[in-house]
Amino acid sequence: MKKLMILALMLIGTATFAQNKNQKASIEVDGVCMMCKKRIEKACLSSKGVKSAVWNVDTHELKLIYDARKTDLKTIQKAIAKVGHDTKEIKATDEAYANIHACCKYRDEAVVDEHKD
Numbered sequence: 001m002k003k004l005m006i007l008a009l010m011l012i013g014t015a016t017f018a019q020n021k022n023q024k025a026s027i028e029v030d031g032v033c034m035m036c037k038k039r040i041e042k043a044c045l046s047s048k049g050v051k052s053a054v055w056n057v058d059t060h061e062l063k064l065i066y067d068a069r070k071t072d073l074k075t076i077q078k079a080i081a082k083v084g085h086d087t088k089e090i091k092a093t094d095e096a097y098a099n100i101h102a103c104c105k106y107r108d109e110a111v112v113d114e115h116k117d
Contacts, residue, residue, distance in 0.1 A: 022051065023068040027077065028060050030086040030106045032115040039100070043083040047076050 029040055037055050040062060044053030049070025055062045064076065074089070081092040084100040086107075097107065105111045 021067050021069050023064075023066055025064045025066070025073055027062050027064070027073065028088050029055060029062045029080055030060060031055065031057070031104065032106045032112055033057065033103060035101055036085065036104050036106070039083050039104075040080055040085055043079045043085075044076055047071055047079045050076060 031037065031040055034057065037057055040055045041053045044050050044062070044064065047066075049067040050064065051067065052065040053062060062080075064073075066076065077087045077090040080087055081090045082096055084092045084096040084098075084104075086092050097105075103111065103114075
């Protein structure tokens, strides 16, 4: 009986520990269109440990689920900046920004205004 209780406690502890690996996070990422959405999500999903990445075009909110044992938010944000999009903490280089499509130039007020319709 004693062995059975110890085994049960070990299983519960293991199950609880295993559930803590997935983290949820929400960050703001600049962009204006569906091409931006595809690029941002693809950059996130190419980062090891990212299980889900959904960016909302209207709110600019990126919702993430990732394995905290394999990656962290800073690494994910670096991947986003590398493809030309800014986050609150990491700004894309001018070179990376220049490589995005002309309709995706979210730093240009005229482009942003075009996407408001």
